[in-house]
Amino acid sequence: MSSFHDIIGQNDIIEYLNGAISNGQVAHAYMFDGEKGTGKKMLARIFAQTLLCEKHGTDPCGECHSCKMAESGNNPDIITVIHEKPNVISVQEIRDQVVNDVQIKPYGNDRKVYIISDAHLMNVQAQNALLKTLEEPPSYAVIILLCDNKAMMLSTLISRSIVLSMRAVKNELILDYLKDKYQIPEHKAYLASAFAQGNLGKAVVLASSEEFTELWDKVHEILIRISEMDEVKIAAAAKEAAAWKDQKNDLLDLMLMWYRDVLMIKAGGDAEQLIYGEDQREIERQADNYSYEALNKIILMIQQTARRIDSNVNFELAMELLFLEMKGT
Numbered sequence: 349m350s351s352f353h354d355i356i357g358q359n360d361i362i363e364y365l366n367g368a369i370s371n372g373q374v375a376h377a378y379m380f381d382g383e384k385g386t387g388k389k390m391l392a393r394i395f396a397q398t399l400l401c402e403k404h405g406t407d408p409c410g411e412c413h414s415c416k417m418a419e420s421g422n423n424p425d426i427i428t429v430i431h432e433k434p435n436v437i438s439v440q441e442i443r444d445q446v447v448n449d450v451q452i453k454p455y456g457n458d459r460k461v462y463i464i465s466d467a468h469l470m471n472v473q474a475q476n477a478l479l480k481t482l483e484e485p486p487s488y489a490v491i492i493l494l495c496d497n498k499a500m501m502l503s504t505l506i507s508r509s510i511v512l513s514m515r516a517v518k519n520e521l522i523l524d525y526l527k528d529k530y531q532i533p534e535h536k537a538y539l540a541s542a543f544a545q546g547n548l549g550k551a552v553v554l555a556s557s558e559e560f561t562e563l564w565d566k567v568h569e570i571l572i573r574i575s576e577m578d579e580v581k582i583a584a585a586a587k588e589a590a591a592w593k594d595q596k597n598d599l600l601d602l603m604l605m606w607y608r609d610v611l612m613i614k615a616g617g618d619a620e621q622l623i624y625g626e627d628q629r630e631i632e633r634q635a636d637n638y639s640y641e642a643l644n645k646i647i648l649m650i651q652q653t654a655r656r657i658d659s660n661v662n663f664e665l666a667m668e669l670l671f672l673e674m675k676g677t
């Protein structure tokens with residue numbers, strides 16, 4: 349069973365929510381704001397379960413009837429709003445699942461909790477419909493809005509909610525989490541946590557993704573061999589890279605982080621800070637071989653390549669030009 353202790357890196361928010369629970373000052377509307385993967389859903393689930401727990405503690409007990417139902421996803425007083433279309437939550441959906449439903453008293457508890465994931469997908473009419481409920485909520489209602497981007501919410505909704513901003517999680521915390529909870533080997537956990545930039549959900553996905561590991565193995569091979577590859581081999585590598593077009597952002601980011609590591613070492617940076625700590629020797633070797641100018645050009649070119657591919661330039665050709673720059677012709 350999950351509790352607030354399972355959420356990492358959001359201590360301020362948890363402390364705040366615990367305080368609200370123990371002081372009996374739970375509000376009618378909360379907005380958890382932060383990008384995907386920061387743990388909004390898990391936090392909302394645990395908060396909802398705590399509010400309905402029959403033991404009335406600051407964490408769900410996990411044993412009462414209400415907790416048991418919540419854990420199996422069947423607590424009738426926790427309503428997770430669903431939407432049919434992937435990119436929008438319609439006014440009808442908000443009316444059916446929240447505005448009208450909230451008039452019905454809770455089944456077994458003194459509260460009824462609504463969780464609206466992807467709340468930023470509510471169109472203006474849907475947000476306005478919800479606003480009516482927030483203006484005069486029944487005493488038992490708690491509505492939790494989870495949004496990736498608060499800027500997409502009406503200011504009137506924001507002002508009626510307690511807004512809690514999810515933090516990016518520190519790399520070391522993500523690292524420990526991946527190693528402890530998923531038994532992911534150190535170097536892979538390190539790469540994934542650096543790559544996810546504070547986004548725990550993304551780090552977990554990356555660290556456990558076969559696809560990402562495969563991509564990394566291939567990119568790694570090129571990064572290490574590029575200086576000894578001739579033009580024929582480079583053309584072949586570019587051709588092979590065309591198969592990774594769907595992962596182009598990850599592909600380019602992996603390369604970008606590599607050359608940033610090389611540049612950092614060249615500038616006398618601390619090897620402890622390396623993202624590719626496993627490859628320290630190779631990075632040091634490359635730091636000796638490339639000039640500052642060459643490294644800056646490569647980094648710039650990787651960024652340009654990302655933009656050029658977005659504007660539909662031939663992917664294989666773009667990769668070939670980039671590889672040639674990396675080789676240092």
Ligand SMILES: [Zn+2]
Pocket residue numbers: 400401402403408409410411412413414415416
């Ligand atoms: Zn309980």
